[in-house]
Amino acid sequence: MRDxxxxxxxxxxxxxxxxxxxxxxxxxxxxxxxxxxxLGEQAVEALYVANVGSGMLQHQLAIAxxxxxxxxxxxxxxxxxxxxxxxxxxxxxxGFLAIASGCYNTVLVVGGEKMHAPAVPHSADxxxxxxxxxxxxxxxxxxxxxxxxxxxxxxxxxxxxxxxLQAVSQKNHEMGALNxxxxxxxxxxxxxxxxxxxxxxxxxIVADPLRxxxxxxxxxxxxxxxxxxxxxxxxxxxxxxxIAGFGQATDTHTLAERADPTDLKAVSLAAQRAFEMAxxxxxxxxxxxxxxxxxxxxxxxxxxxxxxxxxxxxxxxASGKTRLGGIIPINVSGGLKARGHPLGATGVAQIVxxxxxxxxxxxxxRQVQNAQAxxxxxxxxxxxxxxxxILKRASP
Amino acid sequence: MRDxxxxxxxxxxxxxxxxxxxxxxxxxxxxxxxxxxxLGEQAVEALYVANVGSGMLQHQLAIAxxxxxxxxxxxxxxxxxxxxxxxxxxxxxxGFLAIASGCYNTVLVVGGEKMHAPAVPHSADxxxxxxxxxxxxxxxxxxxxxxxxxxxxxxxxxxxxxxxLQAVSQKNHEMGALNxxxxxxxxxxxxxxxxxxxxxxxxxIVADPLRxxxxxxxxxxxxxxxxxxxxxxxxxxxxxxxIAGFGQATDTHTLAERADPTDLKAVSLAAQRAFEMAxxxxxxxxxxxxxxxxxxxxxxxxxxxxxxxxxxxxxxxASGKTRLGGIIPINVSGGLKARGHPLGATGVAQIVxxxxxxxxxxxxxRQVQNAQAxxxxxxxxxxxxxxxxILKRASP
Numbered sequence: 146m147r148d149x150x151x152x153x154x155x156x157x158x159x160x161x162x163x164x165x166x167x168x169x170x171x172x173x174x175x176x177x178x179x180x181x182x183x184l185g186e187q188a189v190e191a192l193y194v195a196n197v198g199s200g201m202l203q204h205q206l207a208i209a210x211x212x213x214x215x216x217x218x219x220x221x222x223x224x225x226x227x228x229x230x231x232x233x234x235x236x237x238x239x240g241f242l243a244i245a246s247g248c249y250n251t252v253l254v255v256g257g258e259k260m261h262a263p264a265v266p267h268s269a270d271x272x273x274x275x276x277x278x279x280x281x282x283x284x285x286x287x288x289x290x291x292x293x294x295x296x297x298x299x300x301x302x303x304x305x306x307x308x309x310l311q312a313v314s315q316k317n318h319e320m321g322a323l324n325x326x327x328x329x330x331x332x333x334x335x336x337x338x339x340x341x342x343x344x345x346x347x348x349x350i351v352a353d354p355l356r357x358x359x360x361x362x363x364x365x366x367x368x369x370x371x372x373x374x375x376x377x378x379x380x381x382x383x384x385x386x387x388i389a390g391f392g393q394a395t396d397t398h399t400l401a402e403r404a405d406p407t408d409l410k411a412v413s414l415a416a417q418r419a420f421e422m423a424x425x426x427x428x429x430x431x432x433x434x435x436x437x438x439x440x441x442x443x444x445x446x447x448x449x450x451x452x453x454x455x456x457x458x459x460x461x462x463a464s465g466k467t468r469l470g471g472i473i474p475i476n477v478s479g480g481l482k483a484r485g486h487p488l489g490a491t492g493v494a495q496i497v498x499x500x501x502x503x504x505x506x507x508x509x510x511r512q513v514q515n516a517q518a519x520x521x522x523x524x525x526x527x528x529x530x531x532x533x534x535i536l537k538r539a540s541p
Numbered sequence: 542m543r544d545x546x547x548x549x550x551x552x553x554x555x556x557x558x559x560x561x562x563x564x565x566x567x568x569x570x571x572x573x574x575x576x577x578x579x580l581g582e583q584a585v586e587a588l589y590v591a592n593v594g595s596g597m598l599q600h601q602l603a604i605a606x607x608x609x610x611x612x613x614x615x616x617x618x619x620x621x622x623x624x625x626x627x628x629x630x631x632x633x634x635x636g637f638l639a640i641a642s643g644c645y646n647t648v649l650v651v652g653g654e655k656m657h658a659p660a661v662p663h664s665a666d667x668x669x670x671x672x673x674x675x676x677x678x679x680x681x682x683x684x685x686x687x688x689x690x691x692x693x694x695x696x697x698x699x700x701x702x703x704x705x706l707q708a709v710s711q712k713n714h715e716m717g718a719l720n721x722x723x724x725x726x727x728x729x730x731x732x733x734x735x736x737x738x739x740x741x742x743x744x745x746i747v748a749d750p751l752r753x754x755x756x757x758x759x760x761x762x763x764x765x766x767x768x769x770x771x772x773x774x775x776x777x778x779x780x781x782x783x784i785a786g787f788g789q790a791t792d793t794h795t796l797a798e799r800a801d802p803t804d805l806k807a808v809s810l811a812a813q814r815a816f817e818m819a820x821x822x823x824x825x826x827x828x829x830x831x832x833x834x835x836x837x838x839x840x841x842x843x844x845x846x847x848x849x850x851x852x853x854x855x856x857x858x859a860s861g862k863t864r865l866g867g868i869i870p871i872n873v874s875g876g877l878k879a880r881g882h883p884l885g886a887t888g889v890a891q892i893v894x895x896x897x898x899x900x901x902x903x904x905x906x907r908q909v910q911n912a913q914a915x916x917x918x919x920x921x922x923x924x925x926x927x928x929x930x931i932l933k934r935a936s937p
Contacts, residue, residue: 146642246638397610
């Protein structure tokens, strides 16, 4: 496989963007990444778009064919990649393999989702299309319900407490407040939301034991990266990022079919494969973006990846080990919890954040000092399709 | 790039399959291809699914994650590729690049669509999501309308006649009647449909000058191929097929923006790139599957690819040059016109047909004698995203 570099990254602020068009959002993020890459005369040869809901939510299909024209990239190749909430990482994977194969030298990957859409009365209807059509959705099983069931089992088995979950939420909201691209850019008062007399109202149960502040929001947004072969990356004469490791694994579509539902086998395997390819271990990762659609997932993933032993992920977050300045800063971006979770955008946004971290270009309030290696973990379904990337800083 | 082989091919009969579930159809086609490949202990490492409408038509998303579990291929990677009517070829491309990169050694590609679905009152509503949401669909421009406008211009410019279009329809229906996988498996009487007193009723105008028998049907179906590196293909000890050439190009999303709407630039460029990579020219192709969503397209494509000069494609089909036994048999499968056009399945089904032809395994009634090289052309939108493959027979 040829080595693959990430030479451009960009995104637009996530949030409620009712007035914006999906295609505009994708184009804005793409232009940021293209400007950042500064390819000049070197044309983009292929476009991969990550999106889940354009057909259902915007009544528009084949959006890659539309975007490649909109961006004046004709006659570049174009495709849309859909893999549920892991669509973003899957599109980056597609670009990665396309360059690794030698077929293309430059690829643009854009992920985006406009979930606040008039076409669907409630986003829960759209999201229910991600659950199993026979074994889950007819019984009213939603993603949040699966999150609640998983949380209860995981908490009982590994001693995770409500305080541990709150620590994830608090950390990620604090970081989101420092990230101009985050959906939630103001911090809540943990004393009021978690402990005060209004806590039951401010932070009600959504899917026991998960409460409102344990769940990521429904967001609109877009993010993009430009990939190239390493020769092109070196020509720019500045530090760049290489894809050092990649791993992917699938698990049973339904959570109910797993022998041990607390065992996120696809997370362990995807991370293991990525570490193997990169020749690195968990201790050598300086910063990580995990898929905290629910707070419990950040803890469970940090253990399955190997940052902490089983049962130690909860105490680790509570004691600040995953904060900026801790031994492994997790979700410095704010994560899905605070940066938001526009499905197709998320996996790309995770890569964008790590690229920024590894290029040491962020404000000191949220820059991981001297970061050399970063990891992203993007989950499809309830961890039934998991992709892990390991990125490394490189110099020309 | 590593060489890539196609070692398994399978499909299910196309047609109106109201009673069948999309996931069942995808699984049936996949199992045919897997059986054909006879991988044995060699596990499939990745799955690519081509599908356009599962969200809108079946209210189901992330179907690749579901199918990989259904087929007991866990923990293989899985993604869905959407590229409008070119989704099938785009998924084969994804598998091709994944193996060419060295990331995987075995990949399963499955394309399928269930267009007769209760969720959408009329397939035209679904298909309208493929046209431009600002520049086309608000004005009532459908794919068929674009076909009619294109046909009129092309006929006037290059002297294509109604008889030429009828010859395409007649040829493809005759071949479809010999293909057990075709949507239309009985031949109509050309004397009645084209010339008799009932012709206006039997073959009414849909989008002038295109009539009913100029348009492909709305079909349900699925098709699959198994790709591998060449070493695995050789081990099977029988002739196999290699992907010798691949080309892709995009064009303006809307037909109206093209300086010369009769110039299918993306077709010419995609074919040119595929020929260049394969080191072959049009004269060296023994059999071709073209994208005849409308009869005029088969003629126009046969000219843009270089099988015939501009203006000679119509007379060529009328004089039998593109029939079985002619100088370049086109759509021996029946094409989209008679085999049918389940969007996500089509590009994969084209590859399946060429694999069967190059392995010399078809009944003599529809086998191209001693075929050594074949070509497929799959169109997204109104030829705004075009993929061309050139396949060659190889021996172990």
